[in-house]
Each structure stands twice: as structure tokens, then as C-alpha cells.
Amino acid sequence: MNDTQQVMAHFEATCRAHGLKLTHQRMEIYRMLLQSTEHPSAETLHKQLATRLPTLSLDTVYRTLATFEELGLVKRVETMSSQARFEAVIDQHHHFFCDQCGKLIDFHWHLFDSMGLPESLQTVGRIRNKNVVVHGVCDQCLSGEKSRS
Amino acid sequence: MNDTQQVMAHFEATCRAHGLKLTHQRMEIYRMLLQSTEHPSAETLHKQLATRLPTLSLDTVYRTLATFEELGLVKRVETMSSQARFEAVIDQHHHFFCDQCGKLIDFHWHLFDSMGLPESLQTVGRIRNKNVVVHGVCDQCLSGEKSRS
DNA sequence: TAGGAGTTAAGAATAAATCTTATTTGATGT
DNA sequence: ACATCAAATAAGATTTATTCTTAACTCCTA
Numbered sequence: 001m002n003d004t005q006q007v008m009a010h011f012e013a014t015c016r017a018h019g020l021k022l023t024h025q026r027m028e029i030y031r032m033l034l035q036s037t038e039h040p041s042a043e044t045l046h047k048q049l050a051t052r053l054p055t056l057s058l059d060t061v062y063r064t065l066a067t068f069e070e071l072g073l074v075k076r077v078e079t080m081s082s083q084a085r086f087e088a089v090i091d092q093h094h095h096f097f098c099d100q101c102g103k104l105i106d107f108h109w110h111l112f113d114s115m116g117l118p119e120s121l122q123t124v125g126r127i128r129n130k131n132v133v134v135h136g137v138c139d140q141c142l143s144g145e146k147s148r149s
Numbered sequence: 150m151n152d153t154q155q156v157m158a159h160f161e162a163t164c165r166a167h168g169l170k171l172t173h174q175r176m177e178i179y180r181m182l183l184q185s186t187e188h189p190s191a192e193t194l195h196k197q198l199a200t201r202l203p204t205l206s207l208d209t210v211y212r213t214l215a216t217f218e219e220l221g222l223v224k225r226v227e228t229m230s231s232q233a234r235f236e237a238v239i240d241q242h243h244h245f246f247c248d249q250c251g252k253l254i255d256f257h258w259h260l261f262d263s264m265g266l267p268e269s270l271q272t273v274g275r276i277r278n279k280n281v282v283v284h285g286v287c288d289q290c291l292s293g294e295k296s297r298s
Numbered sequence: 299t300a301g302g303a304g305t306t307a308a309g310a311a312t313a314a315a316t317c318t319t320a321t322t323t324g325a326t327g328t
Numbered sequence: 329a330c331a332t333c334a335a336a337t338a339a340g341a342t343t344t345a346t347t348c349t350t351a352a353c354t355c356c357t358a
Binding site: 168169170172174175204205206208209212231 | 303304305306307308309314315
């Protein structure tokens with residue numbers, strides 16, 4: 001399930017459906033983001049792709065991610081970090097953000113997903129989605145703290 | 150309740166407790182943010198304060214907000230907009246974000262606040278807080294759409 | 299009310315993202 | 329396979345957001 005080939009096929013279909021050319025750059029950027037679990041920034045992706053596409057420009061990464069976002073293939077993750085960070089849209093999930101090292105960890109929360117929104121939101125407008133962001137310090141940073149002391 | 154004077158008193162006490170001088174700039178920036186309901190950016194605040202403090206520098210607004218954030222007097226709001234946006238910390242609440250005009254609306258959700266986090270988060274590390282971000286299109290933008298058509 | 303550490307203003311510097319333009323490339327029809 | 333051309337890209341300039349540097353200023357304490 002959620003086999004990479006299947007996801008790539010869906011990606012290609014979506015691009016075609018919107019009249020987008022399947023360029024080498026687009027394929028590689030999407031594939032890299034799919035493989036990634038770290039919610040990379042445009043710059044991180046650009047570095048990671050340097051071997052495969054040595055002439056890839058950073059601007060293309062930014063532009064391509066913006067395009068993918070419009071198609072709903074990619075999501076911009078809600079963080080307050082200076083650089084925007086991205087993920088391939090695969091399923092409904094939420095984020096734990098480590099305030100110390102900036103690491104993002106996905107988690108699922110079906111109970112929350114199935115919950116209705118509070119009354120006060122009934123009148124604000126049209127709701128598109130609801131997401132939880134949990135802040136804290138990750139295990140790795142915690143044990144780092146300990147070992148350092 | 151939550152009388153401005155009381156909040157300002159707490160603000161002053163917190164500053165003193167941390168050895169921060171109560172400068173005119175800090176007072177005005179905090180007071181403006183308290184009055185504001187729009188979750189302004191540093192630049193917006195700077196403009197709004199131009200009358201009261203004509204020589205206030207934008208850098209001071211940024212620096213001061215960062216200082217207040219460290220003291221827990223101010224929060225940086227979780228949005229993906231290019232400019233960071235801030236709010237005075239008063240109570241636990243969540244945000245509705247209009248994807249069209251960027252407006253932020255606070256809402257309360259006690260049921261969510263009292264809920265425990267899912268099991269998968271028991272092992273990620275130390276949790277500081279959990280917040281909901283709801284995305285959509287606000288009423289105003291919706292009716293604007295209608296009237297325009 | 300004078301002294302000094304902490305703050306600020308101003309503008310330079312950095313960082314993130316976007317724009318401009320000339321060149322290249324993927325898709326289409328042949 | 330090949331020519332065509334709109335769309336996409338690379339490169340570097342530009343804009344926008346934020347932070348740094350430094351000299352001047354101001355709140356607090358004695």
C-alpha cells in the first residue's frame with residue numbers, strides 16, 4: 001500500500017491533468033520530497049538534489065514547490081521557522097515540533113480528526129481543514145541535555 | 150476581569166523580575182499589541198506606533214517582540230505567511246486562518262484543551278503545548294466573492 | 299542628579315524568496 | 329525520428345524580512 005510507484009503515477013496523472021510538463025526537475029524534486037521524512041526546506045532539497053541535478057537552480061525548487069502546492073501535491077508545513085518547510089501530501093496527520101532543534105515529527109490522531117469543531121467556528125466561514133501542532137523538546141535533545149551535564 | 154491595568158501591571162512586574170528596563174518603547178509596543186486583535190506583524194505594529202513614537206525604529210520592534218517572546222509575554226503565531234505575526238499571551242486559544250486574506254481569528258475549545266494527546270506522542274519527548282490551526286476562507290471573503298459575481 | 303549598564307536609532311548587512319530574461323526542453327503533430 | 333513552439337529552466341539581479349553594528353541615549357540606582 002502507498003507504493004512509491006503508485007504515488008508517482010498519481011503525481012504524473014495530476015501534472016498531466018493540469019497541463020504541466022513532466023520535466024526531469026519536477027520528477028526529481030517530487031521524488032526527493034516523497035522519500036524524505038524530515039520536512040525539508042527548499043534549500044535543503046536543493047542541496048540533496050545537487051548530485052542528481054548539478055545545475056538545478058534554487059529558484060526552480062521554490063517555483064516547483066509552489067506549483068505542487070497549488071495542485072495539492074505538496075503542503076507547506078505550519079512552523080514559525082524562518083525557512084518554509086514542505087512535505088508530500090499523503091495522508092491526514094499532525095506535527096510535533098521540537099523547539100530546540102527544529103525537528104518535525106508526524107503523528108496520527110484519529111480521535112481528533114473525527115471530532116467536530118467548536119460552535120464558535122460555525123459562523124467564521126468555510127472550513128478547509130484543521131490541524132494540530134504540538135510544541136516541545138524531542139527525546140534526542142532531552143538526552144543530549146542529560147549527557148552534556 | 151483581565152482589566153488592561155492589571156495586565157500592564159503584570160507586564161511591568163515580569164520585566165522588572167527579569168531586570169529589563171521599562172522603556173517608553175517597550176511599554177508602547179506591549180500596549181499596542183494588547184489592544185490589537187489582528188495579530189499584527191512587526192511592520193504593522195511599527196506603522197501603528199508611528200504617531201505615538203515617530204522615531205521608533207523597526208529593529209526595536211523586532212528586538213522587543215523577541216525579548217517579550219522569551220519572557221512568555223508574547224507569542225509568535227503559527228502561520229506560513231512571509232511576515233511573522235504576534236499576539237499578547239492572555240489565555241489558551243486557537244486560530245482560524247483565512248487562506249484568502251490572511252485574517253486570523255481566535256477561538257476557544259475547552260474540549261480539545263482538556264483532551265490527552267495520542268499514545269504515539271508519549272515517547273517523542275517533553276511536550277510544552279498543543280494548538281489547533283484551522284484553515285479556510287472567512288465570511289467576509291466569502292461574501293466578497295458573492296457580491297463580486 | 300551623576301554614572302553606568304542596558305537600550306535604542308540608523309543604516310549596513312544577511313537571509314529568504316521572487317523576478318527578469320535569455321536559453322533550453324517536453325509534448326504535439328508529421 | 330524530427331521540427332515546432334509554448335512552457336519551463338538557469339543564472340543572476342532584485343525585493344522583502346530580519347538581524348547586526350555602532351555610536352548615542354536613557355532608565356535605574358546610589
